Amino acid sequence: MITFLIxxxxxxxxxxxxxxxxxxxxxxxxxxxxxxxxxxDGVDYLPMHKNRNLLIQLISIAGVGPIFGPIMGALYGPVAFLWIVFGAIFAGAVHDYLTGMISIRNGGAHLPELAGRFLGKAMKHIVNAFSILLLLLVGTVFVASPADLLFDLTNGVVPVIIFVVLIFIYFLLATILPINKIIGSVYPYLGAILLVSTIGVGGALVLQGAPIPEMSFENTHPAGAAIFPLLFLTISCGALSGFHATQSPIISRTTQKESQGRRIFYGAMIAEGIIAMIWAAAAMSLFDGPITLSELIDTIGTGGIVNEISTVLLGSVFGTIAVIGVILLPITSGDTAFRSARMIIADYIKVPQKKIINRMLIATPLFVTSIILTTVDFSMLWQYFNWANQSTAVIALWVGAMFLFINKRNYWIAIVPAWFMSMTVATYIANASIGFGLPMSVSLVFGAIFTIVITVLFFLFANKNRKNKIPTEDDVSNWDSNVA
Incomplete structure (x- = not known):
């Protein structure tokens, strides 16, 4: 309990x-x-209050990741706490803040545009394709997981396909309507439900004196899975997630003042870290007896564990409310995933989004593709999501480091987590069965060499950019200051 509170x-x-x-x-x-x-433009670009933006940012980035990920990460033991805390403070929140603020400085640009400006034109095309793939995976996965939770909540009375259809309809509306119509109106209340339900679970852990394990570096994973690099991909949302780099630019287009950035971007990530800590602690404390966490994951899945934790700690009524709060998470990340994909494609092909017909022309193929992806095995999609997600985080961190380097500021706040995650992702890809399948010893060497090469290329390119004084932000000198 002391470790948890600290x-x-x-x-x-x-x-x-x-x-x-x-x-x-x-x-x-x-x-x-x-x-x-x-x-x-009254659709994607319009000012909203800082507290509203904070709750929208939180509910957008907090899919099932900060709950399902920490539950799976709890298998490694209390060492997972370290990654959540230090990952959120020194990597995830920095990643989210820099992405959001650099986007604000560049007209609300999404990650592909930023990568093209700071890492070279070729990167714009690569990151554009990569981002669309990631967002499609997120949107699709976040249809399946809440549909399954709703199916469990109704005791199987309502078929899963009904929930899938209803969620897709909601996703389409949230993708094409102006941001203040659904997302800006409903999200703050959903964010409040999320916070209240999470605080309820955390408060119950403390009041009931739950046996949360104290800090230990012992790897308790039943299958003996290596802490590095697997833990750092298992727990992404809640510590560091590349998906957030696709969400922060949405709110960069509705932020009133730059001074609100820390509250919105850095603050939302810290809040997500707290959510992850609570669910990881609950999983470790409640399922370490005759029936282990590993056995329950195999039998009832992470969704079933969420139901079990909520009911045990909060009772049937408040437990159900907590489960509803969890169900809201993937739904409210899936819709912004599709919205972000629409905006990225629109920016890439330079199609204005003020007319709804233009939004529909881009959104329709996205949803058709996602519907096809729902027929693919969920577990396989999630494996690719983990890899694509953290690779996106690596790109966003290098973009942040480049922006700070060119402007002669302390770029170490971005480059140190960029090093760590470059090594992590490269090692994982080299070792994983969905990658090259190399032995871990060889994979570690591969990861180190990859990180060194990327670092050398970064400094060569960064020094060239600084020497040539490439613009790091849009020129606003001729803007009318009375607009605000």
Missing amino acids: AIALLIIGYFTYGAFVEKVFQPKEERITPAYSKG
């Missing part, structure tokens, strides 16, 4: 200390006009 405290302290440091490094400008005003 971890929660560290996450909160991290927001006020390291978060303030990262903000100081970036140097937000209070007077600078944001894209919400300079490019306002």
